[in-house]
Structure formats: structure tokens, C-alpha cells
Amino acid sequence: MTAAVASTAAAPLGDAAAGKARLDEARCPECHGDDGNADNGDGVGNIGKFPKLAGQRADYIVKQFRNFRSGERQNETMTAMAASIGDDQLLDIAVYFSSLPHMGGDGAKAAAGRRLFAEGSAERGIPPCAGCHGPAGKSIQDGSAPVIGGQHKRYLKKQLVEWRVGERANSPGGVMNGVARRLTDEEIEALADYVSGL
Ligand code: HEC
Ligand code: HEC
Structure with missing residues (x-):
């Protein structure tokens, strides 16, 4: 079954189950986590550097990825990553991350903002x-x-x-x-x- 893109009313961009399977070959989980929460510690001070993708809008993930590819958004690591997979893989992977439970904080932060x-x-x-x-x-x-x-x-x-x-x-x-x-x-x-x- 094709999973709907939870955050938009438009037709799904890709297939969540296919996206999960594609992650076996793509490197995304190394930095963004298997569950999209990017909390995998690597011991070299990277915690919090990699954004969470869990429950992110699929259309937003696709846009950012394409922006890294075109140079409209600059980041050395993601420029390299953006060249590593094609658009068909990207659409499924984006829908997969989007289908995961929304990223969430611990709720205990100062309320000044x-x-x-x-x-x-x-x-x-x-x-x-x-x-x-x-x-x-x-x-x-x-x-x-x-x-x-x-x-x-x-x-x-x-x-x-x-x-x-x-x-x-x-x-x-x-x-x-x-x-x-x-x-x-x-x-x-x-x-x-x-x-x-x-
Ligand atoms: C080696 C680490 C690494 C790998 C592997 C990696 N990323 Fe990233 N990714 C980053 C970093 C670092 C950023 C944040 C860039 C910045 O600070 O602007 C990022 C940002 C992103 C963003 C933007 C998120 C936002 O909230 O704007 C998306 C989308 C993304 N990555 C998708 C992917 C996908 C899909 C893959 C697999 C093909 C992948 N990344 C693989 C390190 C990585
Ligand atoms: C008029 C609408 C609008 C308002 C108001 C707005 N934003 Fe945004 N924001 C956006 C859009 C659209 C994007 C996505 C930009 C892109 O495509 O790269 C964004 C992106 C972001 C991001 C990047 C997220 C990521 O994953 O990289 C952050 C952080 C952010 N906004 C914080 C804020 C904060 C804090 C405020 C209030 C002070 C704010 N925004 C007000 C529309 C808005």
C-alpha cells in the first residue's frame, strides 16, 4: 500500500515502504538516524548538528535536497549526499521519513521564546x-x-x-x-x- 504524505493534501510523492527499503543502500541513516531523529551519538561532537527528518513534510525534504543539489543551499556534506541518489530514490525516502512519528522535544525547555x-x-x-x-x-x-x-x-x-x-x-x-x-x-x-x- 502506498502511504499518503501526511502533511500535504496533494497526491503522495513516493512510497514509504519502498523508501525504507532504499535506505539499506543510501547513507542517510548514518547521520539522520534509522528513525529520522538524528540522535545517534558518534563521539566526536556531532550531536545536534544533523537535523531530524522524522515527520518532516515530504515536499520540504525534496525541496531542500534539490536545493543542495543545485547549490541554492550550501552545505559541503549535503552537496555530496545530494549527488549520491537519484530523484526516484529521493521521493520514496522523503515519504518514508515523513511517515515516521513527528520529531519531538522533551518539553522541558525555558519558555522565554x-x-x-x-x-x-x-x-x-x-x-x-x-x-x-x-x-x-x-x-x-x-x-x-x-x-x-x-x-x-x-x-x-x-x-x-x-x-x-x-x-x-x-x-x-x-x-x-x-x-x-x-x-x-x-x-x-x-x-x-x-x-x-x-
Ligand atoms: C555524513 C552526514 C550526512 C549524511 C550521510 C546525510 N546527511 Fe542530510 N544533512 C547533513 C547535515 C550536516 C545537514 C545540515 C546542513 C546544514 O546545517 O544546513 C543535513 C541536512 C539535510 C536536509 C535538510 C533538512 C532541513 O530540515 O532543512 C535534508 C532534507 C537531508 N539532509 C536529507 C538527507 C538524505 C535524504 C540523505 C541520504 C541520501 C542524507 N541527508 C544524508 C548530514 C548528512
Ligand atoms: C510567513 C511564513 C513564515 C514565518 C512567519 C516564519 N517562517 Fe520559518 N520558514 C518558513 C518557510 C516557508 C520555511 C522553509 C524555507 C525553505 O524552503 O528553505 C521556513 C524555514 C524555517 C526554519 C528552517 C527549518 C529547517 O529544517 O531547516 C527555521 C528554523 C524557521 N523557519 C524558524 C522560524 C522562526 C523561529 C520564526 C519566527 C521568528 C519563523 N520561522 C517564522 C516560513 C515562515
Whole structure:
């Protein structure tokens, strides 16, 4: 049976069972984990560096992968990985990771980022993150924003910093550069802390 892409109403992009089988030959689990939670310790300080893919939107996984391939998103490791599998494999693998239970945090993080996440700041021109990423950061059905709730803090922080300086510039219409440009170091720290606990 073909598993539906849980996070979008569109027809499934690929087949989850086929994707699971393809992982025997692809290297993804080495860094992103067998269960997509990227918590496999390697003893050399990589914890939190690799993003979780469990329950991520399949369309988002596919887009990022293609962005690494085209150079629109820069990362040495993922540029090499993106050349290692073809599009047919990618679609099945993306649907497989997407079919896994949503990534989740321990919920015990400091709440300093909660207000900014839920309400934004009208006077500073910061839109509420929840408006696009969903109230618990698990994305919303008809948007294009990825699941971020429960993602590794270290990874979240790196993305927000890279967006602020423009090192990552692949969001539609530059939306995330516009958001991150207005955030202070303290706010990025608080948001990454709060969001990783969701
Ligand atoms: C050797 C380690 C390694 C392997 C193997 C690897 N990745 Fe990655 N992947 C990374 C790192 C590191 C990042 C984060 C890059 C950054 O910081 O921007 C990443 C990011 C990603 C992202 C972006 C996630 C997001 O939330 O934006 C996707 C999608 C992805 N990888 C898919 C894959 C797939 C599919 C495979 C297998 C074909 C794979 N990766 C294999 C290290 C790896
Ligand atoms: C108007 C919609 C919108 C708002 C508001 C928004 N985002 Fe995003 N965000 C997006 C989209 C779309 C992407 C995916 C970009 C891409 O395709 O690379 C994204 C990506 C991200 C990512 C990268 C996730 C990953 O796996 O690499 C992080 C982290 C993030 N947003 C955090 C935030 C935070 C924190 C806020 C609030 C301060 C916020 N966003 C507000 C639309 C939004």
C-alpha cells in the first residue's frame, strides 16, 4: 500500500515502504538516524548538528535536497549526499521519513521564546512563527513551512543565524531572511531553545 504524505493534501510523492527499503543502500541513516531523529551519538561532537527528518513534510525534504543539489543551499556534506541518489530514490525516502512519528522535544525547555513564537512583535515587524510553522511547530496543512517543533536546538540556531546573515537564502521570497534579520542573538537563543522543546 502506498502511504499518503501526511502533511500535504496533494497526491503522495513516493512510497514509504519502498523508501525504507532504499535506505539499506543510501547513507542517510548514518547521520539522520534509522528513525529520522538524528540522535545517534558518534563521539566526536556531532550531536545536534544533523537535523531530524522524522515527520518532516515530504515536499520540504525534496525541496531542500534539490536545493543542495543545485547549490541554492550550501552545505559541503549535503552537496555530496545530494549527488549520491537519484530523484526516484529521493521521493520514496522523503515519504518514508515523513511517515515516521513527528520529531519531538522533551518539553522541558525555558519558555522565554514562547511569546515571540506565538505572537511575534508588531512594533519590530516580526511575524508570529506559529502563523506559518503551526502553534506547536508541526507545520500547517496548506502552508509550505516545515516542521521545526522538536528539532535539535543546535541545528535550529545555526539556520536562524545563517538566514540572518544571508548565508542561507533559499526560502520562498526570502521570507526567512526577512524574519531572521530582525532577531537579536538573545532572541535566536530563546527561540531555538523553546522550539526544540516542542
Ligand atoms: C555524513 C552526514 C550526512 C549524511 C550521510 C546525510 N546527511 Fe542530510 N544533512 C547533513 C547535515 C550536516 C545537514 C545540515 C546542513 C546544514 O546545517 O544546513 C543535513 C541536512 C539535510 C536536509 C535538510 C533538512 C532541513 O530540515 O532543512 C535534508 C532534507 C537531508 N539532509 C536529507 C538527507 C538524505 C535524504 C540523505 C541520504 C541520501 C542524507 N541527508 C544524508 C548530514 C548528512
Ligand atoms: C510567513 C511564513 C513564515 C514565518 C512567519 C516564519 N517562517 Fe520559518 N520558514 C518558513 C518557510 C516557508 C520555511 C522553509 C524555507 C525553505 O524552503 O528553505 C521556513 C524555514 C524555517 C526554519 C528552517 C527549518 C529547517 O529544517 O531547516 C527555521 C528554523 C524557521 N523557519 C524558524 C522560524 C522562526 C523561529 C520564526 C519566527 C521568528 C519563523 N520561522 C517564522 C516560513 C515562515
